Amino acid sequence: MSSSMKKQLAGLVSVAAITASLAACSSNPVQVTSCSPPQGPNLEQAISRARFDLETGCEHEFDSYFQRLLTVAEGDPKKENKASFSEFLLWANDTGLLSKRQARQVYNRYFGVKYVSLVSDYSVCTQTCPNQSDVMRNMNLELADKEQGLLKISADRLNYTRASNLYQETELVLEATCMACGPFE
């Protein structure tokens, strides 16, 4: 092999090595995101870690991160937790992870007294009564989430009691109202 050919080959190898190293740099961020929901007892730290992960490639895991945060918060129930989750969901909305409506629904599902399961645009007779059993089933599931959010996370017994009362009153009033509406087609 002539010396000129050796020089050309060496040049090619160098270019390839530089290209490869550049490519490697661009695909590896400074800190690797593993998409594993945060551990540990501290809610603020867990939220901080979740924010970082969700901003750096783990947005598709939002639900599991949120569930983990709820579990972490259960370890230290206090009224302030409600504000922490509100702030987190507002941030999720700001960063485009959730729409305003989604953020509102998630927050109220866990920390609100009213039932997002009851959101509807049409009258009780026409929209709710034909699906009465589904509506009640969904409300019941939501009540369990409110138990977690209000009672176990926020230590807010008063509002959980209100939510529970509301569930039972809604069940009674819907039963009567749907009976009064009559059979639907």
Added chain:
Amino acid sequence: MKTAIICARKGARRAFKQLLTGCLLLPVAAYAANAPTIKLFPTTVLEEIKHTGNVAAEMETGLQVVISQLDEQQKLYVDSKCEGNEGDPGCERIARQLGKSYLEMLNVMAEKLPEMETAVNATSASLEKRIRKELGQKKTSWTLQELLIGAESGKSAAASKPSLRGRSGMRLSDRFSQYYKLVARSGGKTNSSLAVIASDIYLDMQETSSLIARTREEISRATLMEQLNQSFGAITPEMQEVVAGVKAILFGEEFEVVPMALPPVRSADTGFESALQM
């Protein structure tokens, strides 16, 4: 047979005490709850409820004499140690007299029940119409829950909210007794309370109507059976089964008592309020 008659009579009294107490207390509850923005209790409904109470009172008056008579005869039967001594001519005579009084009571019931049934059904129909219009057609499920939670009548409404009574596990008379206490506690009720009370009364009326219809059917059979017993002075096991059936209807279903749902809400939490709050 004699025991069966006594039991059936006790059952009849109990069932009718339930019916009558409920109906007599209804007007009080409804009148006091008359402060609606949503019109669940207009004058016509109140008048019908009042009328139902009057009909119930008339039936009570009609039954009072014959029930007292039955009480005395039953006491005599027990005091004479007739239970297990049915062959005794004296006991047989008391038993026949008991049977006659029982028939008389069945007749009074058969005579008064249709009017009672009409009154209950009319009240139920009026309430049905109001609930359908005010809650079923004018509200979405979201605005309905806002009504129930008191949002439309201010947050202070939560303080006067009735503790939930629940539909099952309670006798009719106890349920209406609760309505009475509930309403007597404070004069003006919120719309949220009215919706719950109207719903509860309406569902109770539906059940009462069904109970009256079943009772009327059983009265016919019980009357026939007692007439046969008066004729032959004996009863076959099949007839005893009929009596048992009548007893079951008149005694009504025995529900287990459920605890109060939850303590009443005192006031809303004024702590943290999220920007996401709905």
